Amino acid sequence: MSDLSDLYQEVILDHNKRPRNFRSIESPTHRAEGYNPLCGDRLNLYVQIDGDVITDVAFQGSGCAISKASASLMTDAVKGHTVGEARELFERFHHVVTTPPDQPVEDLGKLSVLAGVREFPVRVKCASLAWHTLKAALEREQRASTE
């Protein structure tokens, strides 16, 4: 049986308590709002893209520890990377959190702390919300939803 400590690892609790890049960006080049109607989580994501590079990314909103930590970790992970690299990371992250828990997954560094959600199927959407919102922002959609 999976343990709660697989889900609520120190890194997640830390990012929940002190989320990184938890602010707004004035007139960002890209932005999107994410919403999870299941739990009412809302996320505003701001992305500054110069040329092809994500030079700044920040978020605001309310959500559970998993969704907040995932957003925080994501902003750290994609800042300084190209849009193409961010999209690729979305795919890899999505694959990791949706792979059944008994199968091996690649190591995504810090982001791998969220692989624990695989043991808690109803929480996968919490971990994915920020990433879906990022994808929507990059595609210039106004809203992302995990539904």
Next chain:
Amino acid sequence: MTSSAATAATARTSFDVQRVRRDFPILAERIHGKPLVYLDSANTSQKPQAVLDAMDDYYRHANANIHRATHLLSERATALYEGARGKAAAFINAPDPHTIVLTKGTTDGINLVAQSYGRSVLREGDEVLISWLEHHSNIVPWQLVCEQTGARLRVAPINDAGEVDLDAFDSLLSPRTRIVAVGHVSNALGTVNPIARIIEHAHAAGAVVLVDGAQAVPHFAIDVQSLGCDFYVFSSHKMFGPTGVGVLYGRASLLEAMPPYQGGGDMIASVTFEKTSYNVVPYKFEAGTPNIGGVVGFGAAIDYLAGIDRAAALEHEDDVLAYATARVSEIPVVRIIGTARQKTGVLSFLLEGVHPHDAGTILDREGVAVRTGQHCAQPIMDRFGITATIRASLAIYNTREEIDLLVRALERVRGVFA
């Protein structure tokens, strides 16, 4: 009780929660290796053995379609189905079984009234009045019919305790108010509305009143004639019956005048391509083969409740709710949402610094089932400036000991987020 004879003799006039618990097989389940503490009955209740048996018996010995065959099985099925309608009428003291429309559930009943009654009477400029406490199912059907007819949806506000502001409610009543639709008990906060007073004032203004009783029927006896409401809707699955079945009680004169909601088999008297005439009430509103097995289970759930001293059961539930409120309030970081003077069955709260969704996951690992989220009542969450609550909801089978386990599990939640 000193002997089994004494137990049998007094069982109908007292309330023995351990005995009730034994009637519900699922309560013996273990969840993640721990005993189940089921505190999510406002979401859906558990089912007693008698309901499971009735449905099993039906499928083994009586399964056939109703109202349309000459064979014995169809006779049995029809008798069971119509028998349940009669039980439902007696359950809420409706004057006649023909005032009972069997539906898919509360949501279906409200949509039926909105689309059949509402759509035929509402005109541009008319108003439908609801309260801020409503479940989405008593908001959205009215928004839809208002869009279709040009009528306007008005909302009576609530105070900080989660009670309908009755003065504001009265001031929103006017000759333009055609329909008032309010919940008897709030699913999100547990507030019991002064429904008789609301009905009386709405009637004085000339409005027709629908009461959403989904969260009331599991807790106390309902008498639609003494309430005087025009429509009363509720679901089987919240009162220990199966899902997919519900009741719409309607005043006979209103049901008679209402157009059909859906067309199909069983709701017609005769069909030609030129003209179709409809069956009588309530069959006019029951198109298609219904959930017969579910209705049979629903009938058994009514019988089950009839065998319980409801006043004593409510006293027990109120005791557990008061105990839960006191125990949970002792946790220093708790904020209780919904502190109405009249409450039943629901304790909604927040743990400061912990999102309800995280709490829900950790509680589940401790065997404690609660609901976390907005409870299909987003306007209430907005009213209190929150996005979600932890909701522990009670039924006749819950105990003080289970509340102790909830509190212990909440301490575990605090431990993780300390």
